[in-house]
Amino acid sequence: MKILVAVKRVIDYNVQIRVKEDGSGVNTDNVKMSTNPPDDNAIEEAVKLKEAGKVKEIVAVTVGEEKAQETVRKALAVGADRGIHVKADSYIEPLGIAKILKKVVEKEKPDLVFLGKQAIDDDCNQTGQMLAAILNWPQGTFTSKVNLKEKTLEIVREIDEGLETLEINLPAVVTCDLRLNEPRFASLPNIMKAKKKPIDQMIAKDLGVDITNRIQQLKVEEPPKRKGGIKVSSVAELVSKLKNEAKVI
């Protein structure tokens, strides 16, 4: 069995995001970048399945600029066997990424595609779903538990009402929740070994898919500053303020 895991390079979750002065986006100069956190869970789960003898090969793929390779390198250091870097110099929307990933799937023929449930930069939460749709494969989203059987996959999903258990046919697309596992640390020797593992390069615009962006971004703004709270002296005052000032009741 073979798993393809998609990973994305994003601004590190500890970094405070700064909006560019002209409102055209967020500032990435001198900013620490890391692997999108749920993508780490996706890699970890694939490695666990491999360690359990259920999976033979793990291929990590990313789409992005030259430095996005670091993300693939990290996946290789925690246990992926090979990497693929699809080079793209500008932002591509989830649909474009899904189309690129479909091309990679057609070439690699994996039995499973693992992705993070969403990326912490644009919070779109679309790529996995779109990929499943255009591949016409079953999908398991927000997965917090997987149990790989011979021809099917049992998954537990984190949904609003609680947990939902599904069994889906293979091949399938699975998007991973943070609760799925705790990602391991890469060890020094494995980081060194990862430097020697192969990463195939492809160019996004040479793949013959339409990756033109369809959404026009008008403006990026910082959320409004939180105002300090106030103390009210009576319930009546609270109700009146909620009604007249906050206009929420």
Place this chain on the structure above:
Amino acid sequence: MAREAMEYDVVIVGAGPAGLTTAIKLKQLNPDLNICILEKGSEVGAHILSGNVFETRALDELLPMWEKEGAPIKIKVSKEKFLFLGKNKSFSWPTWLLPPVQKNHKNYIISLANLCRWLAEQAEKLGVEIFPGFPASEVLYNENGSIKGVATLDMGLDKNGNKKDTYQEGMELHAKVTVFAEGCRGHLGKEIIKRYNLDNGKNPQQYGIGFKEIWEVNENQHKEGMVMHTTGWPLDKKTYGGSFVYHAEKKQIYIGYVIGLDYKNPYLSPFDEFQRFKTHPEIRKILEGGKRIAFGARALIEGGIQSLPKMYMPGGLLIGCDAGTLNMPKIKGSHTAMKSGIIAAETIFESIKNKTDLSIYEKKFRQSWAYKELYEARNVKPSFSWGLILGIIFTGLDQILFRGKLPFTLKHKHADHKSLEFANKVKKIEYPKPDGKLTFDKTSSVFLTGTNHAENQPVHLKLKDPNLPINYTLKEYDEPAQRYCPVGVYEVQEERFVINSQNCIHCKTCDIKEPSQNITWVTPEGGGGPKYGNM
């Protein structure tokens, strides 16, 4: 069972200017050497914080083609100012009357973090292996007492030291020579200074705490290349310190404050002094309408040559500010740190080739320009123990008239942790409340550092005696850790001493200033700590 081990020719602890320079120079001298650098930050530069007005002398020697190779050294100093601040007044000192060490017209305003990132790229091109996110937590010794190497920290322990599912044992890295380049108050450096008595016969080391913020300001307030320093207000005349205001590229201003950690009043809060400093009319007018985009703090060395320990030991070298090569009156340490790295590389190269020990380091360092400038600068900092006015007068004579050649050397008398007076002997200091525009509280500041430490790991700020903070330090000094820590790691809540170690930004001030030396800073799990950008 023995831990896994890897063998190298040279292992370097810390990817700062000194460590990276050592690695590059070694590869230039002998490309076949196996060299590895361990770095506790999540990436190179993440734990680097510096002014920085950069003197290129050491870099010119190391990589003379730096300009062509795209080093991030672009903004030449174009104008200089030195101000004495009173509460509402200021007096500008004519630049022609500044001692030569404080003239910067040949220097550049840079981000040292970005320079380190660039140096790391150069080192990797030469085949140096750099491992960010792997703190060296332990020194390993051979049976004959020489240094065998270092070990990385075990990862995946819970707060009680039990193994979690993600547990991963630390690794040993063995080397012919281990180079300690952790920066000021490195925790392994501290151990080996003690073990090999490297500070025997030297004055106690002197430290300062430095703050830095990066601001984006209005175009009309920004004069690219402008360098300004101040002394005086808000500090009293007995406290050593001053500010820097550097106009960098992209409408950014690097503004910071350094306070000697030999201050006496336990109620002094270095963080709040810095915040208050920004409210001076001369400073307010630069920042007003601008936006603070970064904050950080780091301890620095101020002891100079009198406190500089021996820098070699069997199997190891101690370089840069892990030893203490900063030139205090010059307010610069990057160039001397890099020079100490060049000398380290030459020493190691010769010692491996000729199978000799590392003692030639001392002679080489003494013959270098780095030693000469530290020697000439030696009397400035101790003269300020007489107060600001006498310090300035003496420094004028010493630096302008005699150019550091006076036939005597002043001493540093006490270690910084011994300087605090009892709380009942001094006046409490009331600091103004932050306005959220120009001045800020610690909480919003620590947020900007991006610091974090994985939850549920052992606390990396160790107390020798857990009862001492409440039983003694609170009583006698009103627990100054609440104030000297720049990010509020330490709190006293209902007679309980709380350590919010997650917020730590690795500045090491607590390890230095705690009056009983009760706090020891050790390395937390890899990748923890601040995520500085262009600091």
